[in-house]
Every structure is written in C-alpha cells, then in structure tokens.
Amino acid sequence: MYSTLNADIRPGAGLGIFEIGDSLWTILDKLRANNHMFPQVDVKYDPDSSVTTPIIVHVRPHLDLLFSGKGQRLHTISVRQLRDPNPPVTLQYNGNVISSTEQVLRRVLVSRTFGPTYPGDDLRYPGLWFSFEDDSITEGIARGGQVPDREQEVKRVFISQKGNDGKGEDALDEVKEGAAMEGDVSRAIVKRHDGIVLNFFGSAKQFLVRLGETTAQDLTLDLGPPSKVHFKEDERMTIHSSKKQGETKEDTGYFYNYFQHGIDFLISDTTHIVKKVVLHTNIPGAPLFQRYKRCCWEIEGMPEDDEDGEGPVVISPPLRVLTLCLDTPPRKRFYDRFETISHFLSPHGTPPSMLLDRADEEDDLTLPSSPTRLYGYDGIILEVTESSQVVCVILF
Incomplete structure (x- = not known):
C-alpha cells in the first residue's frame, strides 16, 4: 500500500518538505528519514567534474530535484507524472487541492487559481511554471501558432526561486541567498x-x-x-x-x-x-x-x-x-x-x-x-x- 504524496506548492520557496536553497546533504537526509514515502532515490552527476556541475536527484516516480554545481543547493523542483497512482500525488495551493488522482490539473484551472500571465507554450509565474509537455525540463516544443486549449492537461510543475524560473536563466547558476541557508x-x-x-x-x-x-x-x-x-x-x-x-x-x-x-x-x-x-x-x-x-x-x-x-x-x-x-x-x-x-x-x-x-x-x-x-x-x-x-x- 503506497502513501499519498501530499504536498503544498509555495511559489519561489518550495514544495512540501523541500525548500529552495536547501543543501544536497539536507535534502538527502530528509529523504532517508522519510524512506517510507520515498523508497527509490537516484543521484545523477558527472563523475569527471561533479564538484562544479549540477546534480539531479530523481525521487521516483514524481520528483526531480536539481542542485547547483558549486553550492550544492536546491535550485529547481520538478513534479511529473501527476496521474501516476503509485504512489498517488496530491498538490495543494493556499489550502486548495489543484491536482490529485480525482482532480486533473488543466490550463483553465491554473489560470483561475494563479491569474493571468504572459503568453507562451507554458504558463509562467514568479517562482512557478506549468508545462504541458511530458518529461521535458526545458522549454516546451513550439506549437506552430496553435491556439492554446483551455482543457490542456498539465504534465509537469516546476518550482524555483523568483526571478530564476527557467526563462533567461541557466541551470549552472547558483541559488541566491535565502532563508533556507x-x-x-x-x-x-x-x-x-x-x-x-x-x-x-x-x-x-x-x-x-x-x-x-x-x-x-x-x-x-x-x-x-x-x-x-x-x-x-x-x-x-x-x-x-x-x-x-x-x-x-x-x-x-x-x-x-x-x-x-x-x-x-x-x-x-x-x-x-x-x-x-x-x-x-x-x-x-x-x-x-x-x-x-x-x-x-x-x-x-x-x-x-x-x-x-x-x-x-x-x-x-x-x-x-x-x-x-x-x-x-x-x-x-x-x-x-x-x-x-x-x-x-x-x-x-x-x-x-x-x-x-x-x-x-x-x-x-x-x-x-x-x-x-x-x-x-x-x-x-x-x-x-x-x-x-x-x-x-x-x-x-
């Protein structure tokens, strides 16, 4: 029997027990302490230059955690496979459920919850953005001028520091000093x-x-x-x-x-x-x-x-x-x-x-x-x- 991953979204700050700016050491320690919730964790790095290149922690099946190379600080949180029931994942914002096994997160719900934003393939807000592409941690593929469908299903949710939300920023950038540090x-x-x-x-x-x-x-x-x-x-x-x-x-x-x-x-x-x-x-x-x-x-x-x-x-x-x-x-x-x-x-x-x-x-x-x-x-x-x-x- 799997436990439900129930996490609150905090734009620019974190998701659930994960805080933007936390150290790799702190996050892995949290995962170890909650191994009943996160039984499978993979750490990926470049063995030839792991002291300077970003590190990715895959918490299967829902979470990808990107850490800056030099500071080893949590840079970006990615939530994926929102509909995978093993284990089920529930996302909340301001006390309201926006995604669960029963509640499909769609473009229209994002707009109603977070308000208007600039046009684009993804819906981007300060410290938070929503992607409609599967397994893509970069920009969505251009749709050739296709009119956005209000019923499009969100496939990935990203949380990072405000002003460091994947647009005009580099994954190699260090995390700015914050409360978690x-x-x-x-x-x-x-x-x-x-x-x-x-x-x-x-x-x-x-x-x-x-x-x-x-x-x-x-x-x-x-x-x-x-x-x-x-x-x-x-x-x-x-x-x-x-x-x-x-x-x-x-x-x-x-x-x-x-x-x-x-x-x-x-x-x-x-x-x-x-x-x-x-x-x-x-x-x-x-x-x-x-x-x-x-x-x-x-x-x-x-x-x-x-x-x-x-x-x-x-x-x-x-x-x-x-x-x-x-x-x-x-x-x-x-x-x-x-x-x-x-x-x-x-x-x-x-x-x-x-x-x-x-x-x-x-x-x-x-x-x-x-x-x-x-x-x-x-x-x-x-x-x-x-x-x-x-x-x-x-x-x-």
Missing part, C-alpha cells in the same frame, strides 16, 4: 599555520578557529554542540611519525564532527585545544559522500608581489599618482583542480603521495573510483580523487 557556513577561509575563518549566511559575524588556541568550549559556544564526538582510534599514520620507539606516546585526541557544516576538529585530549581541522567537499561518488555537507573552503596564500597583495600602485612623477584598491591575498577554492592548488601550495613541484582506499574499511562498499591520494604540503594535506578533485583539506 541562514546559519550555514557560507565559506571557510584556510590560513596555513594559523586556522580558519568561518563566514555564515544571514550574518556578518565571523568565527576564527586558531590551531593551538581555540578550545573545545569555544567551538561549542560559537558553533553549538557537535553532531558527534569521535575518539581517535586509528593509529596507522603513527608509523610515519618522527618520534622514536619508546618515546612518550602522542596525544591522540578526539574529534568534534560538525556534519552540518562539513567540518571536523581534532582536539587534544590533554589540553582540549584544536590541533587539526578537516574540511570536506562532499563529492558524489567519493566514499565520504553525504556524510558531510559541502564546505566551501578557500585556501589563502601570501602575495608574491605587489600585484597580488593589498595596497597602492604608485606611478612616479611626472606622471600622476594612481592608487588602486587591489584584491585580497590570492586564494584557491574547493572547485579548483588539484594541479592548480598544488602549484599554488608548492610552485617547485608536486610532493610524493600516499594511496588511500576508504572502501577497504567497509566489506560491503563498492565504488567505481574509491581510491584517493594524500599529498602533504607545509601545514596542509590534500585528499585527491583520480579525476583531480580535492575531497578534503586537512589543516595542521
């Missing part, structure tokens, strides 16, 4: 040998996490309690330690896992001070996909010359003095290719790498490209996929 980390600026600066949507405040200074209590006060506290048990990397056998055992520590921010903090178990930070990119197909929300990190470098730094450019007399407001120190971002970031961190060559296969830790886990490589730099380690995408940044 408030409180999320908008970007994390990585400063080698120092720490990270966290910026948040809906707030001008910043939170600086300093290696060797910020305490576990500081994290709790500014970020709230962690999603999980994990005590470090994996000691395999100690074989590479410079400490000699018999010397005092290293302070192993424990992790504060903030899955909702895509960040882990390793904390000393003696001083309770942050000693390492891990920032996750949440790349589809990688072993850690969906464990963490995407963290939009940026690695900050030091200016190599005046053109890269902050400050004035002065042209000596007799020419007039010209002062330019230049960019902040150069940065490389989570969506840059590994080769670009590696040259940024080490201009004189790529360091040797270690092979890591996280699938080895799970007997039943099989992935097409599970092995990654670890590259160590001064104060930073990068975990990289075979397609040169950076899975995570480790700052120590």
Whole structure:
C-alpha cells in the first residue's frame, strides 16, 4: 500500500518538505528519514567534474530535484507524472487541492487559481511554471501558432526561486541567498599555520578557529554542540611519525564532527585545544559522500608581489599618482583542480603521495573510483580523487 504524496506548492520557496536553497546533504537526509514515502532515490552527476556541475536527484516516480554545481543547493523542483497512482500525488495551493488522482490539473484551472500571465507554450509565474509537455525540463516544443486549449492537461510543475524560473536563466547558476541557508557556513577561509575563518549566511559575524588556541568550549559556544564526538582510534599514520620507539606516546585526541557544516576538529585530549581541522567537499561518488555537507573552503596564500597583495600602485612623477584598491591575498577554492592548488601550495613541484582506499574499511562498499591520494604540503594535506578533485583539506 503506497502513501499519498501530499504536498503544498509555495511559489519561489518550495514544495512540501523541500525548500529552495536547501543543501544536497539536507535534502538527502530528509529523504532517508522519510524512506517510507520515498523508497527509490537516484543521484545523477558527472563523475569527471561533479564538484562544479549540477546534480539531479530523481525521487521516483514524481520528483526531480536539481542542485547547483558549486553550492550544492536546491535550485529547481520538478513534479511529473501527476496521474501516476503509485504512489498517488496530491498538490495543494493556499489550502486548495489543484491536482490529485480525482482532480486533473488543466490550463483553465491554473489560470483561475494563479491569474493571468504572459503568453507562451507554458504558463509562467514568479517562482512557478506549468508545462504541458511530458518529461521535458526545458522549454516546451513550439506549437506552430496553435491556439492554446483551455482543457490542456498539465504534465509537469516546476518550482524555483523568483526571478530564476527557467526563462533567461541557466541551470549552472547558483541559488541566491535565502532563508533556507541562514546559519550555514557560507565559506571557510584556510590560513596555513594559523586556522580558519568561518563566514555564515544571514550574518556578518565571523568565527576564527586558531590551531593551538581555540578550545573545545569555544567551538561549542560559537558553533553549538557537535553532531558527534569521535575518539581517535586509528593509529596507522603513527608509523610515519618522527618520534622514536619508546618515546612518550602522542596525544591522540578526539574529534568534534560538525556534519552540518562539513567540518571536523581534532582536539587534544590533554589540553582540549584544536590541533587539526578537516574540511570536506562532499563529492558524489567519493566514499565520504553525504556524510558531510559541502564546505566551501578557500585556501589563502601570501602575495608574491605587489600585484597580488593589498595596497597602492604608485606611478612616479611626472606622471600622476594612481592608487588602486587591489584584491585580497590570492586564494584557491574547493572547485579548483588539484594541479592548480598544488602549484599554488608548492610552485617547485608536486610532493610524493600516499594511496588511500576508504572502501577497504567497509566489506560491503563498492565504488567505481574509491581510491584517493594524500599529498602533504607545509601545514596542509590534500585528499585527491583520480579525476583531480580535492575531497578534503586537512589543516595542521
């Protein structure tokens, strides 16, 4: 017996439990929590550039959810197969049913409910449009001047941000900042040998996490309690330690896992001070996909010359003095290719790498490209996929 999918349409804002601007991590978590309603979910992505290209989540048989490539934010909701009874779908607007197994959604009902709109093959309103074509997420096929039939049956309903309703917009466009993003980390600026600066949507405040200074209590006060506290048990990397056998055992520590921010903090178990930070990119197909929300990190470098730094450019007399407001120190971002970031961190060559296969830790886990490589730099380690995408940044 199938449950009815009963969802209210909110133009420009969402559909049912889905909010425009929600993260991919949040939506997949909602689908998992409601697997009795959504038993079959497929995630489609480009394996060669999944860090920058849109992702589509098919919730069979009725929903297609399109996420922006870089921000991994819900961009467009498509409802299709409105008449498919397995499971039945009911759409409401302002408390009134406009589509169900008994109520066919037709052009005339759309016009009566939402009012007049500009002429075209589809009926378009701010943040909402109705298509009369089957399985088409783009513009409807031209009808050669055919007069619209008031009894035409709506085949697909689309919800997106107002001003981003598929006309003159690109699916690659990022979602504008909205209520669903408030409180999320908008970007994390990585400063080698120092720490990270966290910026948040809906707030001008910043939170600086300093290696060797910020305490576990500081994290709790500014970020709230962690999603999980994990005590470090994996000691395999100690074989590479410079400490000699018999010397005092290293302070192993424990992790504060903030899955909702895509960040882990390793904390000393003696001083309770942050000693390492891990920032996750949440790349589809990688072993850690969906464990963490995407963290939009940026690695900050030091200016190599005046053109890269902050400050004035002065042209000596007799020419007039010209002062330019230049960019902040150069940065490389989570969506840059590994080769670009590696040259940024080490201009004189790529360091040797270690092979890591996280699938080895799970007997039943099989992935097409599970092995990654670890590259160590001064104060930073990068975990990289075979397609040169950076899975995570480790700052120590």
